[in-house]
Amino acid sequence: xxxxxxxxxxxxxxxxxxxxxxxxxxxxxxxxxxxxxxxxxxxxxxxxxxxxxxxxxxxxxxxxxxxxxxxxxxxxxxxxxxxxxxxxxxxxxxxxxxxxxxxxxxxxxxxxxxxxxxxxxxxxxxxxxxxxxxxxxxxxxxxxxxxxxxxxxxxxxxxxxxxxxxxxxxxxxxxxxxxxxxxxxxxxxxxxxxxxxxxxxxxxxxxxxxxxxxxxxxxxxxxxxxxxxxxxxxxxxxxxxxxxxxxxxxxxxxxxxxxxxxxxxxxxxxxxxxxxxxxxxxxxxxxxxxxxxxxxxxxxxxxxxxxxxxxxxxxxxxxxxxxxxxxxxxxxxxxxxxxxxxxxxxxxxxxxxxxxxxxxxxxxxxxxxxxxxxxxxxxxxxxxxxxxxxxxxxxxxxxxxxxxxxxxxxxxxxxxxxxxxxxxxxxxxxxxxxxxxxxxxxxxxxxxxxxxxxxxxxxxxxxxxxxxxxxxxxxxxxxxxxxxxxxxxxxxxxxxxxxxxxxxxxxxxxxxxxxxxxxxxxxxxxxxxxxxxxxxxxxxxxxxxxxxxxxxxxxxxxxxxxxxxxxxxxxxxxxxxxxxxxxxxxxxxxxxxxxxxxxxxxxxxxxxxxxxxxxxxxxxxxxxxxxxxxxxxxxxxxxxxxxxxxxxxxxxxxxxxxxxxxxxxxxxxxxxxxxxxxxxxxxxxxxxxxxxxxxxxxxxxxxxxxxxxxxxxxxx
Numbered sequence: 001x002x003x004x005x006x007x008x009x010x011x012x013x014x015x016x017x018x019x020x021x022x023x024x025x026x027x028x029x030x031x032x033x034x035x036x037x038x039x040x041x042x043x044x045x046x047x048x049x050x051x052x053x054x055x056x057x058x059x060x061x062x063x064x065x066x067x068x069x070x071x072x073x074x075x076x077x078x079x080x081x082x083x084x085x086x087x088x089x090x091x092x093x094x095x096x097x098x099x100x101x102x103x104x105x106x107x108x109x110x111x112x113x114x115x116x117x118x119x120x121x122x123x124x125x126x127x128x129x130x131x132x133x134x135x136x137x138x139x140x141x142x143x144x145x146x147x148x149x150x151x152x153x154x155x156x157x158x159x160x161x162x163x164x165x166x167x168x169x170x171x172x173x174x175x176x177x178x179x180x181x182x183x184x185x186x187x188x189x190x191x192x193x194x195x196x197x198x199x200x201x202x203x204x205x206x207x208x209x210x211x212x213x214x215x216x217x218x219x220x221x222x223x224x225x226x227x228x229x230x231x232x233x234x235x236x237x238x239x240x241x242x243x244x245x246x247x248x249x250x251x252x253x254x255x256x257x258x259x260x261x262x263x264x265x266x267x268x269x270x271x272x273x274x275x276x277x278x279x280x281x282x283x284x285x286x287x288x289x290x291x292x293x294x295x296x297x298x299x300x301x302x303x304x305x306x307x308x309x310x311x312x313x314x315x316x317x318x319x320x321x322x323x324x325x326x327x328x329x330x331x332x333x334x335x336x337x338x339x340x341x342x343x344x345x346x347x348x349x350x351x352x353x354x355x356x357x358x359x360x361x362x363x364x365x366x367x368x369x370x371x372x373x374x375x376x377x378x379x380x381x382x383x384x385x386x387x388x389x390x391x392x393x394x395x396x397x398x399x400x401x402x403x404x405x406x407x408x409x410x411x412x413x414x415x416x417x418x419x420x421x422x423x424x425x426x427x428x429x430x431x432x433x434x435x436x437x438x439x440x441x442x443x444x445x446x447x448x449x450x451x452x453x454x455x456x457x458x459x460x461x462x463x464x465x466x467x468x469x470x471x472x473x474x475x476x477x478x479x480x481x482x483x484x485x486x487x488x489x490x491x492x493x494x495x496x497x498x499x500x501x502x503x504x505x506x507x508x509x510x511x512x513x514x515x516x517x518x519x520x521x522x523x524x525x526x527x528x529x530x531x532x533x534x535x536x537x538x539x540x541x542x543x544x545x546x547x548x549x550x551x552x553x554x555x556x557x558x559x560x561x562x563x564x565x566x567x568x569x570x571x572x573x574x575x576x577x578x579x580x581x582x583x584x585x586x587x588x589x590x591x592x593x594x595x596x597x598x599x600x601x602x603x604x605x606x607x608x609x610x611x612x613x614x615x616x617x618x619x620x621x622x623x624x625x626x627x628x629x630x631x632x633x634x635x636x637x638x639x640x641x642x643x644x645x646x647x648x649x650x651x652x653x654x655x656x657x658x659x660x661x662x663x664x665x666x667x668x669x670x671x672x673x674x675x676x677x678x679x680x681x682x683x684x685x686x687x688x689x690x691x692x693x694x695x696x697x698x699x700x701x702x703x704x705x706x707x708x709x710x711x712x713x714x715x716x
Contacts, residue, residue: 066596066622069716072578072645075614079677081689082649086709089648091679091687092669093144093188093200094702097121099207108682108698111159114177118209122148123156123182125671125701127248127356127586128658129256131336132398133189139662140192143206143336144669145256146703147245147658151182152674153289158698163289171290173297176305177213179289183243184211185258185343187336192667197686198705205339210258210332212241212266213304218327220347220413225457228327229317231303239327240307242343247356247480247586248658249331249370253407254396256334259354261375263328268292271311276462277325280353281376282310326461331357331372333412335404344405346412349384350433350463358481360547361488365389368411371490373478374464377497380472382463383430385552386415417463419472422557428545430553431470435459440471476537480587480602484623486595489546491560493584495604497537538607539563539582541634558628561601561621561636561644565609574638579646581619582607588659589623590715596624598715600647602670604655616656618648618670620715647715648706651678658703665713668706675699 070084081089096106097120104116112120126147132138153163156179164172189204201207210216218237222228228236242258243266249257264280265288273282286293292309294300307321314320329351335341349357352374360369360383368386373379394407418430431437435446435454444453448469451458459466476497483490540563548554562572563582575581586602601619605611626640636644650656653676661668672678672689679702680693689704708714 063594063596065625066592066594066598066716067625068598068620068622068643068645070645070647073617073647073649075577075646076649077615077652078692079651079675080680080692081651081672081678081704083690083706084647087714088196088707088709089689090198090705090707091689092190092198092703092705093121093146093186094679094682094700095121095123095125095148095182096700097188097200098202099186099188099200099209100203103202106682109159112156112178112182114174114181117178117181118211120209121146121186121188122184122209122211123151123701124149124673125703126246126657126673127258128660128669128671128703129248129250130660130662130669131250131254131256131396132663134399138398139664139666142190144186144188144190144200144703145248145258145334145336146186146188146671147248147258148182148184148186149246149673150244150262151179151289152699153179155699156182165290165293167286167290170293173294173299173305176289176291176294180212180241180291181209182211183241183245184209184214185242185245185256185332185334187256187334187339196707196711198667199686206336208339210242210334210343212243214242214343215240216242216332216343216345218347219344219409220349220460221456222326222347222351222460226317227457227461228323230307230321230323230327231318232307232321233327234318236323239324239345240304242332242345243328245332246354246375249357249359251333251404251408251411252359252362252368252390252396253394253404253411254335254337254398255404255408256336257357257370258332258334259356259372260328260330260332261353261355263353264325266291267308267310267325269310269322269325271313274322274326276351276465277310279462279464280329282325326351329353331370331412333405333408337398337401337404341405344408346408347457347460348413348415348417350382350417351460352379352382352463355479356481358483358490360483360490361485362390364392367415370412371481371483371492373475373481373492375477375479375495377477377499378474379464379478380467381420381475381478381492382467383418383420384412384415385418386411388414417460418553419467419470420555421471422473422475426556426558428473428555428557430555431467431472432553433459433463433466433470437470439469445469476540479585482587482589482599484589484597485591486597487546489544489623491542491544491587491589491599493587493601494541494543495583495585496540496607499536502535538609539565539568540584542584542587542601544635559634560599560623562634563603563607563610565607565613568609572633573636574641575644576641577613579619579641579644580610580613581605581617581646582610585655586657586659590661590665592665592716596622599623600659600668602656602659604657614646614649615652616650616654617646618656618659620645620647650675652676654678661714665715666707666711668714670704670706671701672704673701675701 102119126149128146131143189201244262246261268287295306312322330345355375437445476494481492542560544560545557564571583605585604590598658671
């Protein structure tokens with residue numbers, strides 16, 4: 001979630017034990033374990049630190065250790081991207097880049113139109129992934145699938161001095177359509193040239209946009225139910241648009257997963273809200289951009305603006321758009337190879353503010369697993385396990401024409417959704433969110449939620465409340481995740497929690513507004529503890545877990561690294577000026593072979609202790625190079641500081657997000673979101689991202705390609 005649109009009123013109203021107190025008891029247990037358990041005993045217990053050390057001990061003699069071969073950057077606060085010596089950085093497909101002839105050549109003085117925006121790269125790049133067209137050229141010619149999370153109205157409407165009636169009054173229809181078309185997803189073909197530079201391929205048949213108005217299909221348990229019946233789709237099988245897509249995912253069969261996160265804010269309900277909408281923070285006065293105010297314009301077609309006001313006014317859901325919001329909050333699957341295919345919302349994977357969706361370790365004959373986090377304070381981590389077992393014959397075949405979305409239906413429309421409970425002993429349990437699941441009080445989940453006994457669609461619509469009732473552990477804003485495809489270890493960023501209070505402070509509770517049966521009042525604030533001793537927890541952390549080899553619902557967890565300023569009184573990972581960071585956000589495990597890889601960490605920092613030293617950044621660490629020593633709190637400790645390095649720094653005011661490398665590892669792609677005065681020269685086709693503007697420019701989010709000047713692999 002970008003800080004630019006973070007809503008601090010969004011919080012989990014349950015009373016489940018927060019992760020802060022779980023960590024406190026976990027730290028106490030570590031003190032005991034350090035005193036007498038051997039390495040072998042740690043491995044037997046399933047602890048990740050012990051397993052890592054055991055693997056390193058067993059195989060270290062046979063491996064060449066992976067080493068980061070660059071000097072950690074000093075902090076920087078400039079209007080440019082900073083990379084290590086010997087590296088280059090190029091701007092690629094910034095906002096407004098035309099995808100075809102219906103797009104509009106970029107002119108910083110020209111106003112964007114709805115038609116041109118529908119055929120141009122969207123605004124505020126976020127999660128992304130590459131899809132090869134053929135294996136031979138996979139590292140130099142591929143499809144880039146790119147989320148466009150939200151809009152900066154000031155930059156979008158710069159030629160007219162800003163948006164019309166941004167906060168009050170009726171918005172013009174042409175402005176609303178343009179803003180709707182700036183959201184969503186961009187699919188664009190990109191290519192590397194012989195001189196090492198990159199560009200997109202205008203007019204390629206794969207280039208397309210999915211916006212907040214694009215027709216999409218609903219699939220899974222919720223599809224066809226009364227929960228999603230609307231005037232647009234009375235049978236509940238279709239909807240329009242995907243919105244506020246933050247992080248992303250991909251599938252083994254070659255499709256893109258885009259995740260709807262801060263979608264509630266574009267809607268409004270001035271009357272009685274559904275309990276699930278209230279739980280998710282649906283506005284009650286005006287939508288974030290006031291799109292609903294354009295309703296009734298003479299040019300409006302098929303309630304294109306009216307649908308954003310979900311206030312009940314008719315006799316039922318076919319008479320108004322009260323159910324429109326229930327068609328949002330899902331994982332959306334897109335086939336980037338088929339320019340005519342329709343995107344599908346996979347409802348079985350849960351309905352909440354999805355940050356992203358990452359596939360677990362893939363094993364033939366075993367279920368396909370996906371992990372996701374709900375990015376709000378004190379919300380949950382989820383896992384989806386398919387009913388179908390993985391068949392390698394379903395793996396992606398670039399260059400071949402077949403129905404990838406049918407394969408998606410096989411693995412993603414039927415399965416079990418779980419929420420995570422983290423225990424103080426370092427273990428954890430995945431809690432099933434199914435109608436028949438038994439709550440801690442012994443009732444069925446359906447009964448506890450006031451639903452019919454077999455109402456799986458109802459459980460999905462009320463995913464957050466179901467996790468409350470089952471006893472999942474509230475977390476500090478779960479954001480990006482990533483998986484080591486060899487070990488299966490899962491990493492996830494817990495960005496921060498702005499409502500931590502001092503140690504021994506009594507928790508403050510709230511009823512969260514509207515609620516449904518059996519969902520109790522919960523935390524408005526949570527106290528700090530030994531493992532989170534910082535009031536307001538502005539530093540955040542990265543957590544890591546490993547699934548049990550013996551039980552499909554058990555796992556072992558630990559904190560991998562805590563964010564902090566180097567001079568914080570409580571700097572639990574011993575960070576120094578060379579690698580201090582806060583609010584970890586983007587995350588990617590870059591597998592480099594031989595069971596080793598690089599963990600890349602990106603930040604969206606608002607913590608003054610770090611922000612005064614450096615802009616948002618990209619850090620790198622080789623997880624196999626660090627292991628728990630004498631540190632109580634996290635894997636990375638004061639002994640490991642040379643292993644965690646600052647690799648890149650973004651321009652002023654930006655968030656650094658979205659990340660992947662080409663298969664040959666010679667190019668690393670990142671996104672620069674909401675920069676303040678960057679990139680430097682809109683008139684230059686191939687722009688140097690490290691150059692600063694000579695004056696003020698109309699800022700544009702963009703993808704940046706980082707490469708070694710000598711053409712070698714990035715990072716090593």
